[in-house]
Amino acid sequence: MPVISRRSLLRGIGALALVGAATGTSLRLAEPARAATASGTLKIPTLLEPTTSGGTDVYTLAMQSGTTTLLSGVSSATNGFNQSFLGPVIKVKQGDTVQMDITNNLDDVSTVHWHGAHIPPSVDGGPQNTIDAGGTFSPSFEINQGAATLWFHPHALGTTSEQVASGLAGMLIVDDATDGAAALPNTYGTDQFPLIVQSLPVSSGGVIQSTTAGELAATTSFPLLVNGSNVAVNGTPTLEVDAGRVRFHLLNASIADIITVTRTDGKSFTQVATDAALLSKPLSVTTLQLVGGERAEICLDLTSSGGSITLQATVAAGGARGGSGTSSILTLTSTATTAADDLPSSLNTFTALDVSDPDATRTIALSNTGNTMFINKVAGTTMAAMEASEIMTTLGATEVWTITNATGLTHSFHLHDVPFQVQTVNGTAPTGANAEWKDTILISPQSTTVIAMQFTDYADNTFGYMLHCHNTVHEDEGMMAMLMVMTA
Structure with a gap:
């Protein structure tokens, strides 16, 4: 059976499950989504529909160039996924197996990083997972986390800032089957x-x-x-x-x-x-x-x-x-005349990591000399530099990191692979949302931030993850390091 569009099969029908026994190709179909009822001038990104083969949802993305009017009366050269600027929204569920078929139609090497995704480093889309100009990359992975808002963007050495600024950014929404997630509005384009x-x-x-x-x-x-x-x-x-x-x-x-x-x-x-x-x-x-x-x-x-x-x-x-x-x-x-039901008092279960006896403690020192940025005195502008100074940990390890910012600059600290919990900022425990799971946080000038994390599920002795400043200018100027999660 050929792979066909889920959208075309859902026209006018309820739910179907078609299995091609001879070919092993399966089409797993959900109930058709309600038609969008929203109106107005807000641009609503297209919800990208997958084809489904053998239990895997396949999403097709093309990195392409175009022009966009960003300033009044002025045309700008831009890039996007499947369009001239920005990209579609991909919506997945915990437990899904997905394949991202990515074609690089740019004139330069690139990558696509799944920011915030808990996935193996071989498909994470960091600087080791490059896609040559004109090339394709088809990473496949399981959605192995609960409901969250993630995004995808390039992450190649020295060109991340240029390519993200040009418009290569899209949103990846993860849903799950918990009562907390079900209580939230979840019909794309409607609520x-x-x-x-x-x-x-x-x-x-x-x-x-x-x-x-x-x-x-x-x-x-x-x-x-x-x-x-x-x-x-x-x-x-x-x-x-x-x-x-x-x-x-x-x-x-x-x-x-x-x-x-x-x-x-x-x-x-x-x-x-x-x-x-x-x-x-x-x-x-x-x-x-x-x-x-x-x-x-x-x-x-x-x-x-x-x-x-x-x-x-x-x-x-x-x-x-x-x-x-x-x-x-x-x-x-x-135009609604009836109030929505109250949200439940509980949405998720948060458990603080036990950091009384961590497997390792580390200092992540952020510094600079002019426009050259460093992590632990190394400018991560080449793979060789990052590999020579890579951080080594083991699967299952719980670690506590002290991030010191000796610069007079604000940084956006992001860790690939696993989320973390903020322990203190300048000696004070966080409150509100910052007291729960995070993967990106603001690091103020001349500050000290302590975070904790546990490395679960994925280890690889060849491919690594990144930790870096998500001010992409600072990243390209060297504020990036490599993390290897090894088998114990």
Whole structure:
């Protein structure tokens, strides 16, 4: 049986399960999704549909070039997945086996990293998993984690900042079968939406900037984009739904800048997840700060807010120079007349790691000399440099790391493979969402942050993971190191 589109089979039918015994090819079909009922000017990324073969969901991604209007009246050269800028949303479930068929139609080598995914290092998409120009890569892996908001982007040596800034970014949403996840809005395009927010350096001529020199250039401005649309040029995006509660998956896809999300009326909203997992319980917050690469999930209740809420983003420079100011990023309205059911008091089970007797303690020292960035005095600008100084751990190990920042710069620390728990920041225990699972955190200038993690499931004596600053300019300038998880 040939592999065919799930979408084409779901037209006008309920659920099907077709098995080709002779070929071993299987099509595993879910109930058809309800038609999207939202309207407005918010650009809603396409939900990428897979084909299914032998129990594996196959997603097709093409890295391609194009042009996009980022500044008024100016055309910019951009890149995207399956389109000219940004990419589709991929939505998967815990336990799924997926294959990502990636074609690199760029003129340069690249990779695709599954940021926040707990997967083997051979398919993680780091600098060891390169895709040549014109080449293809088809990693296959199991979705081995609970509900979370992840994303995918390039991670090649020396070109990560350029390629991410150019538009190569897409969202990967993980769902699971827990009661907590089921209680949250989960119909894409109806009550569940991505918000990809970027403060993007662009020259007056439309050239996207991705270096310290580009950030500092007098002709560079920092338009604020929401799902690829400049809010200053195109106006505040609008979204009208017929749901009483809406769930947003927020991603700060800026290469450097820090974004803080609030409501224009100053009222609270509900955070339900960090970048790594659902929270143990819904958390009422009035502000949500996201450093570059960080994600979070929030819920907005419309019927208790007069049917209309406007979110705004305040931008702060995370690099040598960056964006500033506050802009409205979404006006949400609802036609619903019935309030949504209360969220449960518990969404997830959070268990603190036992760090009374860790298998290892380490210092991760961040430093710089001008625009050369170091981790433990090594600039990770080549594979040879990172391999010579790689961190070695073993499967099953629990470790405690002390991250010291001797620079006067803000960094965005990200660890591949496993999430971590923040123990202290400058000697003080974290509160709120930062007290649970994370994979990306803000590291303030001249600060000390202690984190703990446990290396589970995957070991490989050839392929490694990365730890790095997710200010991609700093990453390309050397703030990246290699981690090898070895068999015990």
